[in-house]
Amino acid sequence: MKFLKFLLVGVVFGIILVKSEAVSWYRIYEMFRFESFHMYGIIGTAIATGVILLLITKKFKFKNIEGGLMSVPDKEKGFTRYILGGTLFGLGWALSGACPGPMYILVGTGVFTMLIVILAAILGTYVYGVLKDKLPH
Amino acid sequence: MEYILQPWPWYVSGPLLAMIMFTLIYFGKTFGMSSNLRTFCAIAGAGRKTAFFDFDWKSQKWNLVVVLGAVIGGFIAHFLLSNPVDIDLNPVTVESLSQLGFENAGKSLLPAELFSWDAAFSLKGLSTLIIGGFLVGFGTRYAGGCTSGHAITGLSNLQLPSLIAVVGFFLGGLIMIHLLFPLIFG
Numbered sequence: 001m002k003f004l005k006f007l008l009v010g011v012v013f014g015i016i017l018v019k020s021e022a023v024s025w026y027r028i029y030e031m032f033r034f035e036s037f038h039m040y041g042i043i044g045t046a047i048a049t050g051v052i053l054l055l056i057t058k059k060f061k062f063k064n065i066e067g068g069l070m071s072v073p074d075k076e077k078g079f080t081r082y083i084l085g086g087t088l089f090g091l092g093w094a095l096s097g098a099c100p101g102p103m104y105i106l107v108g109t110g111v112f113t114m115l116i117v118i119l120a121a122i123l124g125t126y127v128y129g130v131l132k133d134k135l136p137h
Numbered sequence: 138m139e140y141i142l143q144p145w146p147w148y149v150s151g152p153l154l155a156m157i158m159f160t161l162i163y164f165g166k167t168f169g170m171s172s173n174l175r176t177f178c179a180i181a182g183a184g185r186k187t188a189f190f191d192f193d194w195k196s197q198k199w200n201l202v203v204v205l206g207a208v209i210g211g212f213i214a215h216f217l218l219s220n221p222v223d224i225d226l227n228p229v230t231v232e233s234l235s236q237l238g239f240e241n242a243g244k245s246l247l248p249a250e251l252f253s254w255d256a257a258f259s260l261k262g263l264s265t266l267i268i269g270g271f272l273v274g275f276g277t278r279y280a281g282g283c284t285s286g287h288a289i290t291g292l293s294n295l296q297l298p299s300l301i302a303v304v305g306f307f308l309g310g311l312i313m314i315h316l317l318f319p320l321i322f323g
Contacts, residue, residue, distance in 0.1 A: 010206020045151025050293025086305020092272025108211025124274025
């Protein structure tokens with residue numbers, strides 16, 4: 001039962017990303033060519049709403065379901081890993097048209113070749129884990 | 138109901154995505170989809186040889202359940218909650234795709250030229266899917282997050298590292314579409 005709420009969050013997440021067309025390879029291509037406002041509108045309003053929600057959360061010290069303060073862990077400081085890792089991800093995102101949420105959602109829409117992308121992504125994560133200590137961070 | 142069956146506008150979808158992030162934080166978790174790739178490595182036993190995967194993956198089960206839900210959500214949205222309509226792409230985008238050999242742009246969610254089984258069984262098609270996926274998996278873990286963890290959660294929390302990562306996302310995307318696509322598909 002305790003997992004049911006997470007299942008529901010996932011279902012709603014999947015529905016939003018399909019209905020918004022954010023899972024579409026074409027929308028990602030269009031975004032990187034600056035030929036539509038659509039994706040910028042989605043990401044922009046998501047961040048704007050998120051900023052307001054988190055500011056209110058901190059100001060009024062909202063509690064989470066476990067009784068602790070609702071909070072988002074800070075990201076470690078740094079530059080190299082974020083710009084290099086981000087760029088590598090961006091290359092893959094534009095090529096495959098899918099980031100790590102949509103790749104699962106698209107399997108649900110019946111695109112089973114996406115399983116190849118998912119397996120390759122798991123392999124990519126594995127290779128990162130193996131090389132981690134040799135990479136600049 | 139008609140409004141639900143049509144594609145949802147950005148000003149509805151964006152705030153709803155923020156609610157997904159907020160709900161997960163309310164549940165004492167965070168919004169981060171790429172972490173699941175690391176969990177899959179741990180489940181497969183990668184932790185025996187590599188310290189990065191040596192963690193208690195059972196603590197991440199909740200996120201795998203989110204993934205399962207996302208697959209179900211994709212099914213529901215696509216097969217039960219959608220009237221078949223074309224994606225309303227910019228005609229300039231459609232024309233540029235046609236020059237790269239992509240026909241029927243916007244008639245489905247993804248181009249058959251990349252995601253049909255015929256394409257996936259060609260050397261070029263298979264390499265495209267594998268290289269694309271590999272870069273997503275490697276890059277997100279290197280950067281410590283993807284669109285959900287950095288772009289939505291991190292920027293909402295005004296984190297500088299997330300801003301740097303998102304600049305990287307766009308740098309990579311722009312290089313791929315503007316410099317590499319003409320070489321790969323031209």
